[in-house]
Amino acid sequence: MTVLDRVVAPAAPEPSAPAPRGAARPGWAWLGLLPFAAYVVLFLVVPTVVAVGSGFVDGHGSFTLDNLAALGDPLVLTAFGNSALVSLVTAVIGAVVGALVCWAMLGLPETGVVRTAVDAASGVLAQFGGVMLAFVLIAAIGAQGVVTVLLRQLTGISLYENGVWLYDLPGVMVAYLIFQVPLMVITFLPALAALKPQWVEAHLTLGGTPAGFWRHVGMPVLAPSFLASLLLLFANAFSSYATAAALASQGSQIVPLQIRTALTSETVLGRENLAGVLALGMIVVVAVVMGLYALVQRRAARWQS
């Protein structure tokens, strides 16, 4: 066992073999999982089951599968499509831009002003959303926004020649990017920072090129974390609704808005149970995406070993 072994073979993110020693874990280990398991069951699993289960009862509380028919409604299907599109686009762009920002920050000292400030700013913006995020964007590039007016006055270009796209899905995507990029920065930076410079040096000493390093060592090592963060960004955008509610307020174009209408509408009453089925649909979509992600991870791990 030499240092070189540790350098060249990083910790495998995909555990491929069962624990070699003590295969039968003593009961103590299971006990250690108990507090977390209890917490998660109580505050996550049970509420999710209750929420999704509400989709399977009708107004009088008896079991029914009728609500499932709503999943076939063309409006609902379009909403799922829109949600998936918005989430995918903002996740990919957010992941790429966020990764670039993380990369740019690598060269800076960890305790330096820039990195601490960018970390803090990313944390704050990653959770920014809702009516005020919509307004902040409107103030900048709305029809009367500062940038729009400046652009028209200085160059004559009108951003909204063919209608105000800001108040439709493209605008929602721009708004989502404002919290997707910081979220990527804050979740990916620990992974990127863990790439050991010694590996680059070893690679270069052994006759490799910087580009080759990224292709053969850097990217494969980072791929699992990158994909996991991408998945996180996707799920985050998929379930966001407050910003879209303020920005693209007409037509409930994404699934969470449909859920909101079902649960809290003042005008179309008695459809609360529909929310449960829509939530189930959302979980299914995320599970499918997770499945794809697991598939890709396994591919990447094979490539690595």
Place this chain on the structure above:
Amino acid sequence: MSFPKTSRRPLAALALATAAAISLAGCAGASADAAAGSTTDAASATSLADFGTMADLEAAAKAEGKLNVIALPRTWANYGEVLDLFAQRYPEITITEQSPDASSAEEIQAAKANEGLDTAPDVFDLGLAVALQNTDRFAAYKVATFGDIPAALAEPSGLFVGDYGGYMSIGYDSARFPAPTSLSDLLKPAYKGAVAINGDPTQAGSAFAAVGMAAVQNGGTLDDFTPGIEFFGKLNAAGNFLKVDPTDATIASGETPVVFDWDYLNAAQTSAVPTWKTVVLPGTGYAGYYNQAINKDAPNPAAARLWQEFLYSDEVQNLWLKGGARPARMDAMTTAGTIDSALAAALPTAPSETVVPTEAQSTAAGTLLGQKWATAVQ
């Protein structure tokens, strides 16, 4: 071989947390008991007579010391001044304002979610449809001035009572746009990218009313909202329809210069945009009243009833009038001369005919909107 130390750690933490929780529960339990003991009478009071005099009601409310209100934005029908006046008059009662953005349905959900807890709302301000569907959650109470309220606006036993109302109107920035004289004016190119409604009609009551108003103004009736939906479809096709949700901020920044909203809400925008004007189109006017109700399960029943008496007093009815809304007791107060005539004169002229949807019409319209709205404004 030596996992015990790891497993003891989380157990110890759990024990600590439980101990902390129990001690906190002790505090919470004590206060809940104290509150429950003094309010068993107030919860069943159906009128001021059950308390005795106004002073008795005030004393009982002050003993409770708190009031939870929900869904009362400060700029909505001048509720800001109403809340401030109450706080000024009864400093012993702490008002907790919850969820000013909540819809009527969310108010009821908040009551359900906090049933029996001290965070439950004491009073509601609801749209008619939601009020009619949830009468089993309300406590009947007739305020001292109940006789002044038109029969059409109040549930006979006082379960819910109309408090203020207004007409669906069009607010616009008069510095940038000409006054619309009819709905078809809004289809003209002058209003390109300018017209918004307050929410999605399948979600919000005021947007629903906007579509209803468009329906009756286009020769239809409240039985069928289709002409209204078609109007907004045409507005969207002309490029005049803005799909953003207008807020105080977007109106102030000029982003949403023409807004369909209740006349009292449009009237409040003049503080931010001095050139903002409100017009109620002549002909058939679409009106809507909101309704006050007391939560049967209110944690502060005496304070809730004091709030009701307060709201239906002359002074506060005039405060609502100041906010541009038509208070429920308006007719009676006009006859008695207690209405602020200057404010009353400042209201937009009422159209010759007024329509208010019934429960059946609202439900049918809701279903229609659910089916047709999204495609109409794509």
Place this chain on the structure above:
Amino acid sequence: MAVVNPLAPGRGARWVIGVGVGLLFAVPFAATVLFTLTPLPGGSGLSVDRWIALVDPANAAKYRPLWTGLGNSLTLAGVTVLLVLGLFTPTMVLVALAFPRLRRVFEFVALLPISLPAIVLVVGLTPLYLQIGRTLGTGAWTLAFAYGILVLPFAYRSIQASIDAIDVKTLSEAARTLGAGWGSVLLRVIVPNLRQGLLAAALISVAVVLGEFTIASLLNRQTLQTALIVVNKQDGYVAAIFTLLALALAFVLLLVIGRVGRIGVGRKT
């Protein structure tokens, strides 16, 4: 001694990325600041009148909910971070050490909270919180349990990235062979190596708690965001000013936490 990280881009690339992205993000907030500098009706140009009106004592009563909300939110942030550090981290280390097969399950569970919009989660949390309200009282701190769930996906990702980067098994084995008990292994060997991930998790947890609105609102608790909504209803300019202030406050708070969490970095042991 400054060690240049050979992985990092050169100064040129760093500046391009930094300035480019930085500008893109700065523009909306600059526009909002410009909006808040709109003069009162009758004035012209830019003016700070609206900012000055905030400190007007006559308006103090209107901002009272903010103080309660802020206090509650800070308490909640503290309890949530405790949950993340005290419950999530040991469990994740345990899974990495002893239950590698459970990792996939853990990942799915950790992703579940953001797969659902908060309004749906609240439907399920409501009966639970009704019971909690009856037993533990209706103080805002009980929201921390729900917030821990909300924070789980982000905290999980950050901490897991750090765990993956270090070889937990070898580290713990080495420490155990040298005679350390499991407590020492966790606190003195593993946690210092997870510092980046733990710090990121703590930061995002605080940010989530300070920014969360839906669950607090639907469960009728007073937090910073619910208080902001109440206060913002006065007028659009006040809403914009308070948004900027709340963001600035969160930024400063995270900055402080970030600095505190980095004390001792760079010291070679």
